[in-house]
Amino acid sequence: MSKHTVTVTVNGQEVTREVDARTLLVHFVREDLDLTGTHIGCDTTNCGACTVHLNGTAVKSCTVFAVQADGGTVETIEGLAAGGELHPLQEGFWEKHGLQCGYCTPGMIMTAKELLANNPSPSEDEIRWGISGNLCRCTGYNKIVEAIQYAAEKLRAQESTEEVVA
Amino acid sequence: MIPGEFEYHAPASVAEAVGLLDRLGEDAKILAGGHSLIPAMRFRLAAPEALIDINGIADLSYIRDAGNHLAVGAMTREAELEHSAVVLERFPMLADAGRLIADPLVRNRGTLGGNLAHADPANDHPAVMLAYGATLVAQGPSGTREIGVDDFFVGLFESALAPNELLVEVRIPVPGPSSGSAYVKMERKVGDYAISAAAVNLTVSGGSCTAARIGLTNVSAVPRRATGAEAALVGNALTDDAIEAAGRAAAQECDPSADLRGSVEYKRDVTRVLVKRAIRTAMERAQGGGS
């Protein structure tokens, strides 16, 4: 029925595409923009494998229409390693074996990124509740929590050095 | 699962949204957070011909201290309520519920207005607003009107809103001195609907209860207050027996359906236990200086 032109800044780059009103944001990211790092794992908004940031907030992109992102910003896993340098969360997941099959990892990392932005030194419980919208079937979550704690320390360390420098 | 086609409208103002509702009638649906509607559309169990996306309307998302009540815009996201200082400080029952709705990612999109207007007996806000005695402000073609929460939930997924009316604001009365409130929920796992939940708002003086409002979640077709449980408390000393009597009254007056979350008998007894726990927490909060 209704076709819409949407202009979205994706990982810092502005893109313009024609979409159906019903095109889900997750399909827009995967099929129209070929950013296949965002994954689909369910049809009931439960698993979180499709988590991206929409206008700076972590959302499940399978339950948002692409047309709702018009004029906004979307950040996906592919946008995290700025300038070839891994984000502390990517480093943490690698260092602490926070992933096995890798399918839930992009969504898990995007959720953790917002969690740490809101709460720079979360407790174990706050991390577990913070990622309770993201299902993982391989790891049993212990090492995901350790990976996020690793990233939190590194980000805090970076913060303090920046304060010293600034 | 892929939704069917529909016409998409993104009004910039409430008036424009209400105009669209009026014009398009029953085949148009409001799209707020969308986390109830979109999954139903993906399973083709809902196929509205048009969606009216009200996310673009600026002045519907706010948390304002309005003296004797907290004014919350209908499009306020659950996550904003969850992290709001005034809510954490002076509306602990709302804060209790805010952390237990679905999961953190859904709370970034789900809205207070959507949760209430949907009138799903399994949603958490209906019971909380019943216990607060909130007022809901609706705007239609001919202006706005106030609906008391006791009259808002009419049927299974049926609110008192007319087809061409939009919920725009929720007004939550500031709890009086020496009052205390709590929301206690039991769910099978994070993100599930409640097996049962109790929202209890008490005013206490000299160890006895002078006022009580109690809302229950997911144990009746229509969100309603547990008037029997309230009656068991008001005017009595808050002894263990009175608390047990209130729990029993709630268990008897609710009307749960059997499903994967439990049998009717089990849900009634859980309701009894949760009402008692919510009463005790509310009492502690009342004695602790009220809120």
Next chain:
Amino acid sequence: MTHNPDSRQEMHPVPEGASATVETTDDVRVTTPDTICGMGHRMKRKEDPRFIQGKGRYVDDIKLPGMLYMDIVRSPYAHAKILSIDASEALATPGVLAVITGKDLQEAGDLHWMPTLMSDTQMVLPIDKVVYYAQEVCAVVATERYIAADAIEKVFVDYEPLDPVVDPFEAMKDEIIVRDDKEEKTNHIWHWEAGDEAATDQVFAEAATVVEESMHIPRIHVASIETCGMVANYDPVMGKMQLYMTTQAPHAIRTVFALVSGLPEQKIQVISPDIGGGFGGKVPVYPGYVVCAVASLVTGKPVKWIEDRSENLQADSFARDYHIKAQMAADADGRITGLRVKTLADNGAADAAANPSKFPAGLYSICTGSYDMKAAHVAVDGVYTNKPPGGVAYRCSFRVTEAVHMIERMADIMAHERGEDPADFRLRNFIGPDQFPYESPTGWEYDSGNYEAALQKAMDMLDYRALRQEQAEKRARGELMGIGISSFTEVVGAGPSRDFDILGIKMFDSAEIRIHPTGKAIARFGTKSQGQGHETTYAQIIAEELGIPAADIEVEEGDTDTAPYGLGTYASRSTPTAGAAGAMAARKIKAKARKIAAYLLEVGEDDLEWETDRWQVKGSPDQHKTIQEISFAAYTNHPQGMEAGLEATDYYDPPNLTFPFGSYICVVDIDKGTGEVHVRRFVAVDDCGHIINPMVVEGQIEGGLTQGLAPALYEEIVYDEYGQNLTGTLADYLVPTAVESPKWELGKTITPSPHHPLGAKGVGESPTVGAPPAIANAVVDALWHLGVRHIDIPITPEKVWRVLRNAGVND
């Protein structure tokens, strides 16, 4: 089909010279420096960089030019005749190219039926009747994913509903026949036995105490976060069929597909890219795969089919569903003397279990577990019901979870019946460390074990005796606390070719290593990781053997055009089979390297000794050639008369399976108001022989523990009496989140396998096998004094609540 147990007595002779009683230690063996990173190092995984940057390549990420999309119309009835399929409106939709029905498959060469892994037959698409809810009925092929999704809503199937049979015990009465395509009109599929019935009866006759219990291990689902899918790409010009698919056993699928479709096997390439978790659910061939391949054949274009979550949960990848009646006998001293087990296996509409073909009940006869007893007898019957076919070996070496749950629950019931502490009861009944190799009464030969050491370590880790004291004090105050133990033994690494095959293909596995002139290497294997970290662990095995740094070894799997033939990854068989093949292939390379070193150093081969990464002259280590120098020489200066190059392949046929074990202790607190069970602590001590990468092993155990917690307290596929699946989405199939999953505490002991080249055993499944009974035992332990002896998993709050209220216990 019955199976003669006696023929399996001579099953596993241990090769001469391998001493079975091996030392148990706690420390991980490390013989190579960090730079080489052989066995025992906590090496960061080589596969992670692509996953953490969203550059993994899963089946749904694959886009080919002109690719079409397929979607499937499914039955809303569990049992119904198909009167007609009206696809006219769908075909009239712009973008819809074809609707494929059972009749089309029949005409395309009788492809409407296919063999299952257990040599039964399964419908690809039905012609006259559907036999389970959500069964595939027909498929729509369209130019776009969204158009295909619209089109399936416009196909109208007229059904005549029939009464379904959903309860397996009802099914055994043959009042309703599920499979009327079979000549013998019965639902009874097979009967299978193991162990000596007469000896068992004798032991029961003499027993001082007999305990009996019935238990149902409910139907559960793999629910890996990626569902199943395929991109079939048939090139009509070259006659070549490329199948990108989510399969854990690409080679076996290629052979079966060749046999069924008639396409020549060299023209079929199965590519299993990155898989988003398999856990056994991606072993079988599902109807969607076959229809997708046929769609590509028919259209001459690539066709993509990706399951939705609800299709996956409702139509495939289910596991368990065993109805068990068990009896245990013990003498007056509390020694277990015998076990008698009767079981009914609900296979659904076809025996599509993923078992080795000689074992219709998988390795269920491991059910005597870690205990030394005189006699045991197991009898199992398989039956058809109106449910999806299966069951897969979900993170379990073919029915070992069902066996271990039964024996560990029975051990706890016997201990409690005798008023004994369950730990002391187990310590008395364990197979002693000096009894290995141990001949079990049901025909298994356990390679090595030290069960006391593992249980003692777990008890020490959480101060077991103090916990019992705390429990007693709390019980006196009316508080409910439980402590549960599970001391399991697994049998993994299928398996010796004399007994283990799938559809006749022997269950060896393979590795092929090729060293390049600059000393780097590429190694390909017949297995297929779905997250287990083979690209890292296999590299560490080769690094251990040849001293080539693991970082310099590229590991590949999953492409049948390049990888050597193998039986795939499931049942914790990768390390025991393909891992061993990697070691053996490396040793062949080391032998050739010795000849080249001898030639370069102008000494005899016997004058040389191997040291980490070089051949050196005995007594003067400065005279040596590193593996890198030897590799360069293999292409630039190899001895005349010897062929150039440095590579080897090995097809490893394990002489025996491996028997990992462990002891888990779980502490629970019970909410007397709501019946909720809270897991306060969970300690897991595992023994899987020598460890390749401790970090990866920890990840396998923690992941497996959460997949053991899931069926113990949360997950179950529920059918109503009409065969309707009521838990068909992740909103009702309760996969635990990080909040439900406890902070697991791990410990280890190391008892090497005497016959495995690296002394290693499989580990991926032990936690999923061992955890459920530990949790169930803890809950029953907390309630035993209220008169409850057993509660079936999942132990929901309502089940506990009913026990409490029936015993007069209130909040």
Next chain:
Amino acid sequence: MNVSGDYVFEGSQDLVWDTLLDPEVLASVLPGCEKLELVGEDEYEGDLKIKVGPVQGTFSAKVNLVNIDKPNAYTMKVDGRGAPGFVKATGNLRLAADGGQTNLTYDGDAQVGGRLASVGQRLIESSAKAIIKQTMDGLNNAVVARVAAEEAGEEAPPPPADAAPSQAEFAAAVAKEVAKDLIPAPVRTVGIVVILALVLFVLYTLVT
């Protein structure tokens, strides 16, 4: 799922029996009923468009009435099918005159299947209760109207013009019914025949 209950109708047994078996009255009472025709000996066919909350579905329903013992009892078989799924129900209905009223008791079994049931399982029972109550109220209104008409000597009034009750009326009916439950009513004697609501509808909301 077992569905049973009772209802009091304000009219004589014969009058209610006739009201009940009049397809026009039925069509006006069943929620979202767009058409209901008598197509054979005690056999009806109709289309029902059910809306509860955001979820709606169109069902084509076949209804057969069997073991009819006029005006005391009969059994109704229902087979409703649609894209969202299907409903198969059997209802045994018994009437007993009680002074000026008629006392109905009904019990039956309803099977809801397909996507509807797998996704909306939690709401099958509450939706069924809501639809049955709404149907009974509609029938009682029709009965009361006929009684009034007979007393005034006129013809039985045609069913209200707008055939299908709108959403708001549906809601009001349910609310009234639920409110009635709340007030601990004195034991009500129940009189008149009612039709078991044919189609159970399930609202699906997954996650707020």
